Amino acid sequence: xxxxxxxxxxxxxxxxxxxxxxxxxxxxxxxxxxxxxxxxxxxxxxxxxxxxxxxxxxxxxxxxxxxxxxxxxxxxxxxxxxxxxxxxxxxxxxxxxxxxxxxxxxxxxxxxxxxxxxxxxxxxxxxxxxx
Numbered sequence: 669x670x671x672x673x674x675x676x677x678x679x680x681x682x683x684x685x686x687x688x689x690x691x692x693x694x695x696x697x698x699x700x701x702x703x704x705x706x707x708x709x710x711x712x713x714x715x716x717x718x719x720x721x722x723x724x725x726x727x728x729x730x731x732x733x734x735x736x737x738x739x740x741x742x743x744x745x746x747x748x749x750x751x752x753x754x755x756x757x758x759x760x761x762x763x764x765x766x767x768x769x770x771x772x773x774x775x776x777x778x779x780x781x782x783x784x785x786x787x788x789x790x791x792x793x794x795x796x797x798x799x
Contacts, residue, residue, distance in 0.1 A: 677713040
């Protein structure tokens with residue numbers, strides 16, 4: 669991050685840094701996840717917007733829906749601040765982990781079933797070739 673707390677970014681700079689489109693950044697603004705300053709028709713992003721966007725992107729990579737990300741980010745602004753945010757995030761991480769582990773088990777079962785089906789098809793094809 670920049671050392672200068674007064675540093676600002678344009679939508680192009682923010683979008684490029686996080687590897688998203690301008691449309692994505694505007695969407696996050698429209699739904700209230702970030703709130704850049706407006707100077708005429710120009711959006712000016714401050715450190716808070718950049719930090720929030722970094723948290724949004726991390727949450728998306730981890731598979732959290734935008735409303736959960738909003739709750740997590742907004743908790744930082746409440747009186748208990750960082751502690752309540754961390755407690756909430758920990759509970760969400762556990763739920764997300766359980767969901768992902770179930771998905772992994774489902775994928776493993778589907779792959780085993782595909783392997784068995786493939787083996788059966790190959791055996792049947794081999795039997796046809798021998799005839």
